[in-house]
Amino acid sequence: MHVVVIGGGSGLFQAIKAVRPIAQRISVIVPTCGDDGADALIRRLGPYPGVAGVVNVLLQVSRDAATQRLMQQQFPSLGTPYDRIPFGILQLLANAQSLGSLPDALEALRLQLRCDIDVLMACDTPHDVVTQTSDDRTYRGTSQFAQPVSAPVQTVLLDPPVAANPVALKALRVADMVLIAPGSLYRTVLPALLPTGIGETLRSLAGKVICCGALTTVSGQTDAFRAVDYVARIARTLGRGAIDVALLNSHQYTPGAVGLLKQHDMAPLRYEAHDAHVLSALDIQPVARDMLIHGTKNTPAMLAQLITHDEAELRMGVVTAQRIG
Numbered sequence: 001m002h003v004v005v006i007g008g009g010s011g012l013f014q015a016i017k018a019v020r021p022i023a024q025r026i027s028v029i030v031p032t033c034g035d036d037g038a039d040a041l042i043r044r045l046g047p048y049p050g051v052a053g054v055v056n057v058l059l060q061v062s063r064d065a066a067t068q069r070l071m072q073q074q075f076p077s078l079g080t081p082y083d084r085i086p087f088g089i090l091q092l093l094a095n096a097q098s099l100g101s102l103p104d105a106l107e108a109l110r111l112q113l114r115c116d117i118d119v120l121m122a123c124d125t126p127h128d129v130v131t132q133t134s135d136d137r138t139y140r141g142t143s144q145f146a147q148p149v150s151a152p153v154q155t156v157l158l159d160p161p162v163a164a165n166p167v168a169l170k171a172l173r174v175a176d177m178v179l180i181a182p183g184s185l186y187r188t189v190l191p192a193l194l195p196t197g198i199g200e201t202l203r204s205l206a207g208k209v210i211c212c213g214a215l216t217t218v219s220g221q222t223d224a225f226r227a228v229d230y231v232a233r234i235a236r237t238l239g240r241g242a243i244d245v246a247l248l249n250s251h252q253y254t255p256g257a258v259g260l261l262k263q264h265d266m267a268p269l270r271y272e273a274h275d276a277h278v279l280s281a282l283d284i285q286p287v288a289r290d291m292l293i294h295g296t297k298n299t300p301a302m303l304a305q306l307i308t309h310d311e312a313e314l315r316m317g318v319v320t321a322q323r324i325g
Contacts, residue, residue, distance in 0.1 A: 004029060004171050006122075007181030008053050008188030010308065013060055015181035015212065016117070018314040027118040027171040030054045031191035033129045033158065036143040038089045041081055045093050048102050049126050050142075053188075054119055055088055055109065062113035071113065103167070120168045123195040127162045131155070131186055145187045148220020148265075156190050156237075164195035172198070176207045177322055180243070182214040182309060185230060186221050190237055202242040210321045211235070211284075212247040212314065215291065216307050219265035227271035228278040235282045243284050245321040247314075250288035257306055264303065287321045289313055 003023040005015050008031050019026060034050030035043065042048050055071075062068040071088030082090065088109065095105035103124060110119065131139045135151040140159070172178060183189045193199065202209050211234055213227045222230060231246045248271040253261070261267055271288055279286050291313050293305040 001025075001176045002027070002174060004175040004178045005181055006178065006189075006192050007031075007183045008192060009183045011183035011212075011214065012057065012181040012188070014309050014311060014314065015179055016057075016061065017311050018309070019179060019318060022315065022319065025118075026116075027120060027168075027175070028057055029120050029122050029165075029168045029171070029192055030057055031129075031188055032121045032123050033127055033142060033191045035128060035141040036146075038085050039142075041085055042089065042093065043126060044081070046096060046102070047126060048096065049121060049123055051092075051102065051106065051121060052089060054106060054121055055086075055092060057117075057119045058106075058110055058113055058115055059086075059088060061115050061117050061119070063116065064112075064114040067113055071109075118171065120171060121165045122168060122192045122198070123158075123162045124165045125162050127158045127160055129186065129191045129194075130157050130159045142187050142191075145184065145221070152224070153186060153221060156186055156194070158191065158194045162195050164197035164201075169197050169201050172201045172205065175205065177318075178202065178205065178207065178209045179318060180209070180211040180234065182212045184218050184221065185214070185233060187218075189234065193234065193237055199238040199242055203239055208244050208322050208324075209242060210245045210247055210318060211243045212309070212317070213249065213271070214269055215249055215309065216261060216266040216269055222269070223267070225269060226275060227269040228275045230269055231284065232278060232282060235284060241283065243282070245285050245287055245324055246279055247291075247317045247321055248286055248288050249291035249309075251290040251292045253306070257302070260303055261306060266307070285321075285324055287317055287324070289317045289320075291317065 002025040004027045006029045030053045032049035038052035039050030073087045077083045096102045132155045133151040253268045293310045
């Protein structure tokens with residue numbers, strides 16, 4: 001089975017781990033609108049989109065531990081723009097200029113790291129994510145999310161409007177299943193889905209398209225959301241018929257867990273049975289499971305568990321969703 005996973009950040013890595021045992025082939029589509037950190041350097045040194053997320057995925061799924069450590073090496077701070085930039089990014093940029101092609105440089109890095117997963121740019125031309133809030137303010141770039149925005153986000157778009165990477169569209173067309181990984185809605189999820197062609201392609205697929213809901217809200221972005229609001233926002237972006245199944249957490253958080261999340265300006269993205277009518281109106285079938293990791297009483301570890309999907313439960317949820325007729 002060929003599985004395509006779309007997204008970014010820790011939710012993407014957990015989704016990749018979940019589908020590895022059930023997929024013969026995995027392709028990953030990563031957003032490319034980053035504008036801070038290593039992405040700021042990448043975009044200054046050439047007409048490139050922000051591909052630090054792509055490189056990060058390649059490093060995480062590398063099967064060559066020695067090369068992985070080398071590529072993750074950061075040099076001591078010297079007060080230059082290259083401070084804290086992993087060596088893998090610097091080598092990528094050198095190869096891109098030498099080969100005259102960023103995609104060729106990424107493929108060379110994939111082979112060097114002995115990755116058995118195709119990691120693809122959502123778009124291969126530079127662009128920014130732009131959000132507009134209910135108080136008529138406009139925010140540009142992923143760096144805007146370092147602080148909460150002034151009011152609820154009303155619209156999100158890419159500027160300039162850009163076409164999806166043709167290689168990514170090809171991977172989607174031949175996929176047996178597509179999994180939209182959980183993550184920050186406006187920083188990683190929607191930016192990976194907004195390039196022109198992604199929504200149209202997902203609506204035309206014969207294979208299942210599964211949207212995995214996030215576990216918690218993100219401060220300044222989805223504060224008042226429930227789990228179905230998160231899925232509905234993605235569904236509206238892609239168009240009716242793009243998502244077949246929503247995979248959602250049904251576990252009810254304890255008062256202590258809710259309090260711990262509140263200390264970090266988060267709250268559970270709740271899903272209850274009576275919310276199913278919202279998904280039904282969008283022609284999306286829900287699959288609800290206890291998706292949380294359980295076990296620790298250590299507070300820092302507990303917080304990590306509250307925002308991270310259990311790998312085995314996520315895998316079983318995907319299998320269940322795939323079997324729905």
